Amino acid sequence: MVRIHRIVFSLIFLTVFGTPVSSHSLPDKIDMLVNDYSVNKGFMGTVLVADKGEIILSKGYGLADADRNIPNTKDTRFLIGSITKQFTSMLVMQLVEQGRLGLEDKLSDLLPQFPRDPGERITVGMLLGHTSGLPFPEGIEKYYYVTRKEEFLQEFLKQLSSEGLRFEPGKGYGYSNAGYFLLGMIIEKVTGKSYEELLFGQILRPLGMMATGLQKKGLAIENLAVSYQRLPDRYSTWNEETNSYDPSVLGFGFSRMYSTVGDLFKFSMALSGEALLSREYMDIYLKMRYEKKRPPIRNISSDLVKEFFTTCGSGYVGEIAIVEDPVTKEKETVYWHDGTDKLFKSNHFHYAGKGRVIIVLSNCSFLCEGNEIVLKIGQLLRGRSFDHILIKHSLSQYFSEDIYTHEGLQTAMDEYLRFKDDTLNFTVPEADYFLHHASNFAEQGDLESAILILETTRSAFPNSWQTHELLGKVYVMKGDIPAAIQSFKKTLELDSGNAGAAEALKKLEGK
Numbered sequence: 001m002v003r004i005h006r007i008v009f010s011l012i013f014l015t016v017f018g019t020p021v022s023s024h025s026l027p028d029k030i031d032m033l034v035n036d037y038s039v040n041k042g043f044m045g046t047v048l049v050a051d052k053g054e055i056i057l058s059k060g061y062g063l064a065d066a067d068r069n070i071p072n073t074k075d076t077r078f079l080i081g082s083i084t085k086q087f088t089s090m091l092v093m094q095l096v097e098q099g100r101l102g103l104e105d106k107l108s109d110l111l112p113q114f115p116r117d118p119g120e121r122i123t124v125g126m127l128l129g130h131t132s133g134l135p136f137p138e139g140i141e142k143y144y145y146v147t148r149k150e151e152f153l154q155e156f157l158k159q160l161s162s163e164g165l166r167f168e169p170g171k172g173y174g175y176s177n178a179g180y181f182l183l184g185m186i187i188e189k190v191t192g193k194s195y196e197e198l199l200f201g202q203i204l205r206p207l208g209m210m211a212t213g214l215q216k217k218g219l220a221i222e223n224l225a226v227s228y229q230r231l232p233d234r235y236s237t238w239n240e241e242t243n244s245y246d247p248s249v250l251g252f253g254f255s256r257m258y259s260t261v262g263d264l265f266k267f268s269m270a271l272s273g274e275a276l277l278s279r280e281y282m283d284i285y286l287k288m289r290y291e292k293k294r295p296p297i298r299n300i301s302s303d304l305v306k307e308f309f310t311t312c313g314s315g316y317v318g319e320i321a322i323v324e325d326p327v328t329k330e331k332e333t334v335y336w337h338d339g340t341d342k343l344f345k346s347n348h349f350h351y352a353g354k355g356r357v358i359i360v361l362s363n364c365s366f367l368c369e370g371n372e373i374v375l376k377i378g379q380l381l382r383g384r385s386f387d388h389i390l391i392k393h394s395l396s397q398y399f400s401e402d403i404y405t406h407e408g409l410q411t412a413m414d415e416y417l418r419f420k421d422d423t424l425n426f427t428v429p430e431a432d433y434f435l436h437h438a439s440n441f442a443e444q445g446d447l448e449s450a451i452l453i454l455e456t457t458r459s460a461f462p463n464s465w466q467t468h469e470l471l472g473k474v475y476v477m478k479g480d481i482p483a484a485i486q487s488f489k490k491t492l493e494l495d496s497g498n499a500g501a502a503e504a505l506k507k508l509e510g511k
Contacts, residue, residue, distance in 0.1 A: 027057045029380050034373060038062050042230040043369060045362030046072050048261035051381055053269065053355035058261055062364065064225040066235050077211060077224045077258045078361040080346045081339025084257040085180050086267070089128050089316040090276060090285065091187050091198055096124075097281040101190055103128075110186045113153065121169045124186065127179040128316045129289045133165035134176045144245040149185060152249055156181070173290050173314065177254040184253025195253065206275060207266045212259040215247035221258055225363040227343035229402045231411070232418070235364070238342040239406040255341050261359045268350045268357045271317070271335065286335065286352075288313040288320040295319060297371050299392040299427050308375055309334075325382075338370065343402060349374050356381055366393040395419055396429040409449050413456040420460055431461040435470055447478045465494035469501050481508055 024032070030049055037043035044062025048055060060072030095101040101110075101124060108119025118133070126132040137143070137159050146152045156178050166174045184195050191198060196214050204212055215221070228235040247256050270276050277285060291313040294305050305312070310331075311322040318337035325332070332353035339346040347360040347370035358377050360370040368391040376386035395416065404412035420428050434457040441450040454471040461467055472487030485508050491501040 026051075026380065030057050030377055031059065033376055033380065033386075034059075034061055037365075037369065037373060041366075041369070042364060043362060043373075044072060044228070044364035045078070045225075045360060045370075046074060046076050046261050047361075047373070047377075048074070048265055048357070048359040049377055049381070050265060050268075050355065050357040053272075055265065064223075064363065066226070066228065072225060072363070074262060075211065075223060075260055076361075077221060077260055078346060078363060079215065079224075079227070079341035079344040080257050080259050080264070080348075080361065081255045081341035081344060082177075083259075083264070083337050083339040083346050083348050084251070084253070084255050086318055086337050086348070087199060087203055087257065088180050088183050088187070088195075088253050089318075090203060091195075092124065092128060092183055093277055093281055093285045093316060094202055095187065095190060096284075097277060101186070107132075107182065107186075110189060111182065113150075114182070115157070118165055118169060123169075124183070125289075126169055127183050127186075129173075129314060130175050130179060131170055131173055131290060132176060132179050133167045133169045133172065133174060134178050134182075135159055135163055135166060136174075136176055137178050143250050144243070146249050147246055149181075149249055149252055152181065152252070153185070173292065175296065180254035181252055187253075203267070203276060207263075207270055209259070209263040209266050212257060212263045214256050215251065215258060217246040217248060224258060225344075228364040229343055229398075229406075230364055231403075231407070231415070236343075236403065236407050236411075243405055251341070255339065259361075261361055264348055264359050264361075265357055268348065268359075271350060272352070272355070285316050286320070286333075287315050288322070289315045295321065297391065298368060298394055298397075300368075300371075301390075304375070304389065304391070308378070327384075336374075340367065343406075345370055347371055347374050349378075351378070367397060368393050390425070392425060392427045395426040396433055398426075409452055413452060416456065417460070431457055431464040431467055435466060438470060438474070442474050442477065447474055450474050451478070463494055465491045465498065465501075468494065469498065472501065472504060476504070476508070484508055 034047050038061040046060045047057065049057045058074040060074060060076055062072055064070045064072045064076045092101065096103060103123065103125035105124045106120050107122040107127065108114050108116045122132045137156050143152055143155055146155060166172070187198060188195055199214065203209070226237060228237055271282065271286065274282065291311065295309045295312040296319060307326055308323060309321040310324045313320050317335045319335070321334045323332050323334055332351055334349060334351050336347070336349040343363070345362045345365055345367060349358045351357070358374045360373050362370055372389060372391045375389050379386040379389070399412040399415045403415050419426050434453050438450045438453040441453065451471070451474055454467060454474060457464065457467045458471060468487045468491040472484045472491060475484035475487060485505060488501045488505040488508070491498055492505065495501070
């Protein structure tokens with residue numbers, strides 16, 4: 001863990017920032033917008049903005065390495081998480097164009113180790129578009145031990161056998177990392193070459209993306225940022241002791257790459273040409289294949305959906321929207337993908353109609369912050385106001401994914417208490433969320449963790465009789481009878497007809 005370094009801005013910048021926005025150039029306006037996130041919200045990362053196919057801003061904000069006081073720059077590398085899927089799907093489409101693979105080819109025919117049921121009902125096209133019905137997979141920490149792709153596959157097949165499909169293949173949409181893991185295996189099986197060799201040979205080198213590559217266990221990546229979450233007194237980093245894995249396996253095909261904003265811009269520009277695919281097959285790659293009611297951005301309001309994602313869906317390139325400008329009624333197509341890897345968060349938006357590209361790669365931010373920054377920059381490019389744009393962050397996701405697994409339960413509960421009243425910027429979980437997790441801890445025999453959650457919940461929801469009742473039961477399991485009696489009495493104060501609490505209290509008091 002490292003101490004927060006104060007970021008000091010010159011008086012010249014402060015003077016400029018204080019003048020009316022209208023007096024500045026477009027790049028200056030964008031720079032001031034992102035600087036506001038950096039200064040006031042702790043955002044750290046690199047942002048690239050292009051208009052009409054030309055870069056107008058490419059700049060780093062905050063620190064790439066807080067220990068060594070190294071700033072982010074336009075050349076800083078970041079882990080890009082699920083943006084990797086755009087490259088996997090491109091490799092698949094290249095094989096389709098070459099006639100070596102078909103979109104209707106069956107999964108079980110391509111990978112015989114995959115069961116024919118459901119493999120014979122799942123096609124390559126379904127894997128590409130997340131319509132296969134396969135699980136995510138969930139509980140990713142149970143995959144940390146795997147050292148070979150076959151081990152990952154076997155672990156996933158156990159989960160599939162236990163849980164089954166989420167829906168009949170081709171009849172719904174369900175985002176699945178496992179689907180792209182399988183596509184990576186298919187790529188290697190069909191070509192007899194490694195995913196890495198094909199990625200470099202067919203995409204990265206042809207486009208000159210020389211700052212982009214694949215993570216490997218033990219590989220020191222030059223100029224790679226360190227990822228953080230900002231706590232009140234320090235930065236929290238990824239806990240390698242409790243969350244160590246081999247990225248060449250856990251992430252294969254779906255989340256394994258690192259890159260820079262400049263390199264991702266090169267890939268984005270290739271979508272308008274024929275450097276990677278002929279126009280015919282690029283059109284297939286970019287086609288919307290499944291229409292959705294709303295885009296996969298958590299907690300975005302229906303008004304913002306209507307304004308920025310008029311018709312939204314998904315395709316092989318990722319998320320796709322056909323947007324109708326509310327003022328001019330002009331329609332524009334947007335392709336985008338976001339990603340998380342460790343504590344890195346990435347956003348890649350390509351507005352095809354006017355050659356606009358907005359890329360936000362962050363090593364310290366909340367999950368939805370990048371999307372919010374992108375939408376506001378988009379408004380600046382249109383000469384419009386962005387004051388109405390707000391995407392709430394999921395507080396439960398923040399402390400379960402970014403804090404609990406790296407800092408422990410006490411810090412996670414402290415962070416919940418710090419932000420629970422900020423309902424303007426966060427969606428705050430209700431008591432039921434905590435009761436579920438407390439019950440799980442209690443069932444596992446971790447009574448101290450269950451009590452910590454329940455006592456925190458009690459302070460936040462003092463009138464939740466369910467919290468007091470469950471706390472009483474856990475205190476009984478611990479053998480703390482006075483505390484159990486107190487909890488059951490409070491339960492009955494709030495829910496006088498609770499027969500279970502009344503019976504438990506009667507037994508504890510020996511009546």
